[in-house]
Amino acid sequence: MASQHHEEHAHGSLKQYVLGFVLSIILTIIPLVVVLNDMFNTTTTMVVLLASAVAQLLVQLFFFMHIRDEKGPKYNMVALVFAGLMLLTIVIGSIFVMANNVLIQ
Amino acid sequence: MSQAVSHDHEHHDHGHIDQNKLKQFGFWLFMMTDVILFASLFATFIVLRDNTSAGPIGADLIEINGIIVSTFILLTSSFTSGLALLEMNKGNKKGLIFWLVVTVALGLGFLGLEISEFIHLVHEGAAIHTSAYWSAFFTLVGTHGLHVTVGIVWIIGICLQLAKRGITPDTRRRVNITSLYWHFLDVVWIFVFTIVYLMEVM
Numbered sequence: 001m002a003s004q005h006h007e008e009h010a011h012g013s014l015k016q017y018v019l020g021f022v023l024s025i026i027l028t029i030i031p032l033v034v035v036l037n038d039m040f041n042t043t044t045t046m047v048v049l050l051a052s053a054v055a056q057l058l059v060q061l062f063f064f065m066h067i068r069d070e071k072g073p074k075y076n077m078v079a080l081v082f083a084g085l086m087l088l089t090i091v092i093g094s095i096f097v098m099a100n101n102v103l104i105q
Numbered sequence: 106m107s108q109a110v111s112h113d114h115e116h117h118d119h120g121h122i123d124q125n126k127l128k129q130f131g132f133w134l135f136m137m138t139d140v141i142l143f144a145s146l147f148a149t150f151i152v153l154r155d156n157t158s159a160g161p162i163g164a165d166l167i168e169i170n171g172i173i174v175s176t177f178i179l180l181t182s183s184f185t186s187g188l189a190l191l192e193m194n195k196g197n198k199k200g201l202i203f204w205l206v207v208t209v210a211l212g213l214g215f216l217g218l219e220i221s222e223f224i225h226l227v228h229e230g231a232a233i234h235t236s237a238y239w240s241a242f243f244t245l246v247g248t249h250g251l252h253v254t255v256g257i258v259w260i261i262g263i264c265l266q267l268a269k270r271g272i273t274p275d276t277r278r279r280v281n282i283t284s285l286y287w288h289f290l291d292v293v294w295i296f297v298f299t300i301v302y303l304m305e306v307m
Contacts, residue, residue: 014191021184028176031299035307036169045307053299057292064187064288076133083137087144094148 012066020063027056125278132282136289139252143293146248147300150241154305158236163305166229168222172302175218176294179253182211183291186260186284193280198272201280205264208287212257219250242301249297252290259283 031052034045061067067077186208192200223243226232233243263279270276 012187012191014188017184017187017191020187021180024180024183025177028180028295028298031303032173035303038307042307046304049299049303049307053295056295060183060288060292060295064183064291065285075130079134079137083140086141090141090144091148091151094152098152 012063012069016063020059023059023063024056027052027059125274128278129282129285132285136286139289143245143248143296146241146245147296150245150301153237153241156237158238160236160239161229161231162238163242163301166226166231167302167306168225169302169306171218171222172298175215176298178211178215178218179291179294182208182215183288185211186287190280190284193272193277196272198267201272202264202267205260205267205280209257209260209264212253212260212287216250216253216257219246219253223247246297246301249290249293252293256283256287256290260287 031049034040034048039045040048061080067080185204189201189204189208192204223246226239231239233240260283263276263283266279267276
């Protein structure tokens with residue numbers, strides 16, 4: 001069956017999974033070391049933590065979820081970008097609004 | 106989507122239409138809406154994290170060692186669900202079921218640690234009604250735990266189906282979808298781990 005054939009191509013290799021796993025472990029250990037040893041001030045720590053988390057998100061998307069492997073129009077990418085936009089709007093919007101509500105208090 | 110359906114016939118002639126792909130895309134859309142659900146819960150937690158109502162805060166009670174262990178357990182289970190996929194692509198049913206069972210076992214380990222953490226927190230006087238902080242905490246972490254529970258039940262069901270029917274286009278699609286779902290849960294946990302736990306104890 002044609003679909004099976006092209007699905008077989010679409011799911012990466014052992015090398016890809018192992019690489020993704022190793023990268024994920026490294027990206028989990030970096031923030032741990034930084035936090036548990038109190039290495040930096042609050043702002044730097046926040047930046048390191050968020051950067052590691054986002055990097056690990058990308059590792060999982062590319063190495064585990066094979067986001068790039070979709071053939072034809074990249075509808076899944078469109079949905080992902082939209083969800084990301086909603087996520088940033090909700091989270092950053094909430095933080096912004098609640099940080100500026102001194103008048104009500 | 107209606108466009109895709111109306112062109113169904115046309116595509117079929119060219120051998121391009123793939124119902125399995127369409128169903129996987131439908132599941133992908135569900136996961137993207139789930140992202141928005143978690144975005145709301147994260148936003149709630151971040152906004153309410155200072156409202157502890159003079160009660161205990163996370164930094165007092167969280168035992169980070171247990172959280173580190175559960176993080177690595179979930180990360181490993183994400184990897185083993187990928188290995189299951191590789192075995193499926195090789196056509197190896199036994200290997201596929203083996204790695205799915207390993208994934209479920211790791212998922213159960215994660216869930217066990219989470220439940221014992223919740224029990225510990227409640228014993229220490231931090232229940233869901235204690236303060237806005239703990240309401241947001243239990244809702245966010247609990248919703249993730251609920252997703253993991255659903256995933257475990259689902260993967261067990263698929264293991265049974267695989268044992269009975271073998272690797273067919275249908276079971277293949279289901280394994281693909283659960284594997285995506287499981288990776289997704291790991292991604293959500295990365296942010297729970299970072300924002301709820303690490304930022305709390307730093």
